[in-house]
Amino acid sequence: MKIIDIVQELEAKAPPMYQESYDNSGLLTGSYDWDCSGVLCTLDVTEAVMEEALSRNVNLIVAHHPLIFKGLKRLTGANYVERLLIKAIENKLAIYAIHTNLDNVIEGVNATIANKLGLVERSVLDPKPNTVRKLSVYVPQTHVGAVQDALFAAGAGSIGNYTECSFFAAGSGTFKAGQGAQPYVGSVGSRHVEAEVKLETVYEVGNERSVLAALKISHPYEEIAYDLYQLENAYSKIGSGIVGKLPKPVNSADFLQVLKNQFGLSLIRHTQLLPGTVQKVAVCGGAGSFLINKALAVKADVFVTADLKYHEFFEADGRMLLCDIGHFESEQFTRDWLTDVLQQKFPNFAVLKSVQNTNPVYYYF
Template sequence: MTVADVEHIIEELAPVWTAWDQDNVGLQLGRRDQRVSRIMIALEITDGVVSEAIRKRVNLILTHHPPLFHRASSITNSDQTGRNILALAQNKIAVYSAHTNLDFTRNGVSFVLAETLGLEKIRFLSPLEGKLSKIVVFVPATHVEQVAKEMSEAGAGTIGNYGSCSFRVEGTGTFKGTAESNPHVGERGSFERVREVRLEMVAPTVSVRSIVEAVKRVHPYEEVAYDLYPVSTPSANFGMGAIGLLDRAITLQSFLRRCKQSLDARSIRYTGSPLQKVKTIAVCGGSGSDLLEMAIRAKADVFVTADVRYHTFHSARERIALVDAGHWETEHGILQPLRQRLLDAVQQLKQNVSITLAQISTNPVQSI
C-alpha cells in the first residue's frame, strides 16, 4: 500500500471538498509513491509525536490539525514546526491531515463528541449549504440503468445513508440532425421523436465535471443533452457541529460532571445555572464559538465547545448554558474511531498495515 492509497481511503471517509476554504487539508509532507506499512494517528504533530514516530519506524502520520495550517515561507531548524518537518522528511515519514473535512463529516469530530456525551437522535447543527448541484440527463429508455449506474459510481446520488438516489420520469425527446450529424436513432435531416427518460441526481458540485464525463462515456447519443443546477438544499451528509438529546432531562450540574468524566477534562468553564434542567445539547469539537447563535436558534439548552472568549460567555448568558470543555478534550475522542475505520478499510483491501494511536499526549494545556 502506498501513501496515495491511504490518501484515497481517508478522502472516502472525509472528502476534501467539504473542508473550509481557508483550511489546508490533505498530504502535508511526503511522496505519494512511498510504501506504507505502519501508520500512526495523532491529533497534531509535536516534537514528542515526531520522536515516537521515528522510534516506531512509522511511514505515515495521520493528524487532525495540519502542521502547515499557516503556509510556511521557509522550513528551517529555527522554529519547532521547521525542526519537526525536517526530522520527518529525513526519516521518510509522510504526514496527512484531515482537519475541517473530518469535522464536517457524519461520524466526524462533532458527531463522536455528541455520542461520547450520550446524546441520541444526533444530527448536524448547521448542515453544509451551497456545495451541491443537480444533474439532469436526458437518456433513451434503453440506456437509463447504465447511465444511472455510471453516475452513482462517479459520486452522484448520495443522500444521508442512501446511495444511488435518482428520480426518473418518462417523456418524449425530439431532434433534427444537420447534414453533418450522425444520430444514434433515426435519420439525419429528419424530425425524430424518441422515448426518453429525464434522469435526475444530486451530486457534490466539485464532482460534476467527472460525472458528466462518465455520462458521456456510456450515453449513446452523439450530443448528450444535460442540465446542471445549483442546489441550495442543506446537505444530509456534511455539516458543522451536532445536536442531540439526552435520554432524560438532568441538571446542568450533572451534565457538566458527565462532560468532565467522559471527555477526560480536568476543568471546565461554563455559564448557566447549575440547577437548571437540560436535555437538548448542541456541540462542536474545537473552536466552535461561531455556532453559538445557531445553537440558540436550534433551542439547545447547552452548547459544548472550546476556546470560548470572555465576551462570548457574556452574550450567551440567560440565553443558553455555554460550556468550554477544552480543545483537546472535545476532539481527542475522534482518534480511536478514526483508527477503526481506517483499519476496516485497510483490511478490506487485504493489506497488512499496522495502525496505532500516538501514546504521547499532545495537549499543551495544563490545569491546577
Template sequence: MIVQDVITILNEYAPLPYAEDFDNTGLLVGDTSSVLTGVLVTLDTLETVVDEAIENNCNLIVSFHPIIFSGLKKLTGKTYVERTVQKAIKNDISIFAIHTALDNSWNGVNAKMCDVLGLKNRNILLPKTQVIQKLTTFVPSGSVDKVRNALFKTGAGNIGNYSHCSFSIEGKGSFKGEEGSEPTLGQKGELRFEVETQIGITFSKHLRSKVLKALFAAHPYEEVAHEITTLENTNQHLGMGMLGELEEEVPEKDFLALVKSTFKTGCVRHSGLNSKMIKRVAVLGGSGSFAIKAAKAQGADAFVSSDFKYHDFFQAEDKILLCDVGHYESEQYTKELLVDVLTKKITNFAVVLSQTNTNPISYF
C-alpha cells in the same frame, strides 16, 4: 499497500471536498505511491510525534490538525512547523491531515463527543448548504433504465433519508451527425428526431467524478448532453456541530461534573447558572463560538465546545449553559475514532495510536 490506499479509506469516511475553504487537508508531506510500513494516528503532528512514528516504523502520520496551515516560505528549522516538516521529509514520513472534513462528517468529531457524553436522538447543528448537486441528462427511451441504474450504483439519488430519487420527463430530441461523427442512432448527415427521457438526479458533490464516469459509460450516445447545477437544499447528515439528548435530564452542576470528568479537563469555563435542568445538549469540537446562536435557536439547554472569548459568554443570556472544556480536550477522542476507522479496513499493517500528549495548554 501504499499511502494512497489509506487516503482512499479516509476520504470515503470523511470526504475531503467537505472540508472548510480555510482549511488545509489532504497529503501535506510525502508521496501517495510510497509503500506503507505502518500508520501513526495523532491529533497534532509535532517533532515528538515524528520521533514516535520513526520508533514504531510508521512512514505515514494521519493527523487531525494540519501541521502546515498557512503557506511555508522557508524550511530553515526556525519554527516548530519547519522543524517538524524537515524531520518528516528526512525520514521519508508522509503526513496526512483530515481536520474539518472530519468535523463535518456525520460520524466524525462531534459524533464522538456525543458518544462519550451518551447523547441520543442526534442531528446536525449547522447543516451544510451548496453540497447537493443535480445532474440533468437526456437518454433515448430504450436506455433509460440502464443509465438510471448505473447512476444509482454510484450513490446518486440519495437525499436526506431517501435513496433512488430521480425525476423523468419524456420528450423528443433532435440531432444531426456532422463530419467526423459516428452516431449511435441514425446516419451521419441525417436530421433525426428521437424519443428521449430527461433524467434529473441529485448527488453529493464529492461523487461528481464517479457520477459522470458512470453516465458516460452507460449512455449510448457518442456525445452526452448533460448539465450539473448546485441545489440550495441542506444536507442534514453533513455539517458542523451536533445536537443530542441525555437519557435523563440533570441539574446544571451535575452536568458540569459530567463534562469535566468526561473530557478530563482541568477546568470547565462556563456561563452563569440558572437552576435549570439539562437535557438537550449541543456539541462542537474545537473553536465553537460561531455556533452559539444556532445552539440557542435549536433549543439546546447546554453547549459544549471550546475557545470562547470573554464576550461570547454574554450570548448565553440566561437561556443556555455555555461550557468551554478546552480545544484539545474537546477533540481528544478523535484519535481513537480514526484508529477504529482504519483498523476495520487495514488488517495487515500496524495502525498505532499515538501516545504523545500534544496539548500545548497546562492547568495550575
C-alpha cells in the same frame, strides 16, 4: 500499499473540498507515490509523535491538525514547525492532515463527541451551503430504470431522510450521427428522433466522481447529453457542529458530571446552571464560538465546545448552558476515529494509534 491508497480512503470519508478556505488539509510532506510502511494516527504532529513514528517503523503520520497552517518563507529550524518539517524531510516521513473537512462531515470529529454523550436524533448544526449539485440527463425511455438504479447506488438522490429522489419528464430528442460515430440507435448521416426522458436528481458535491462514473457506465449512448448545476441549497449532512438529544432529560449538574467523566476532564468552564432539566445538546469540537447563535436558534439546552473567550460566555444569555471543555479534550477521540476507519479498511496493515498526549495545555490545582 501506497500512501495514495491511505489518502483516498480518508478523502472518501471527508472530501478535501469540504475544508474551510483558511485551512491547509492534505499531504504536507512526502509523495502520494511512496510505498507506505505503516500509519500513525494522532491529533497533532509533535517531536514526540515523530519519534514514535520512526521507532515504530511507519513512514506516514495522519494528523487532525495541519503542521503547516500559516505561510512559510524559510526552513531554518527557527521554530518548532520548521524543525519538525526538516526532520520529516530528512527521515522521509509523510505527513497528512485531515482538519476542517473532517469537522464538516456528520460522521467525523463531532460524531465522536456525540457518541460519548449518547446523543440521538442528530443533525448538522450549521449546514454548509453550495455542497449540493443537480444532475440533469437525457435518457432513452428504455433505460431510465437502469440509469436511476446506478445513480442511486452511487449516492445520488438523497434529500434529508429520503433516498432515491428524482424527477423525470418524457419528450423527444434528436441527433444525427457523424462519420466515425457508433450510435446506439439511429444511423450515421441521418437525423434520428428518439423517445427520451429528462431525468434529474441531486448529489453531494464530494460524491460527483462516483455519480458521473455510474452515469457513464449505465447510459447506453456513446455521447451523453447532461448538465450539472451548482445549487445554493445546504446539504443536511455537511457543515459545522452537531445537535442531538440525550436519551432522557437530566439536570444541568448531572450533565456536567457525565461530560467530565466521559471526557476525563479535570475542569469545565461553563455558564450558570439552568433550572429544570436539559436534553437538547449541540456540540462542536475545537473552537466553536461562531456557533453559539446557531445553538441558540435551534433551542439547544447545552452547547459543548472549546476556546471560548470571556465575553462569549455572556452570549448564552441565561437561555443555554455553555460549556468549554478545552480544545484537545473536545477532539481527543479523533485519533480513535482515524485509527478505526483505516483499520477497518486495511485490517492486515500497520495502522497504529499514537500513544502520545499532545495537549500543550496543563492545569495547576
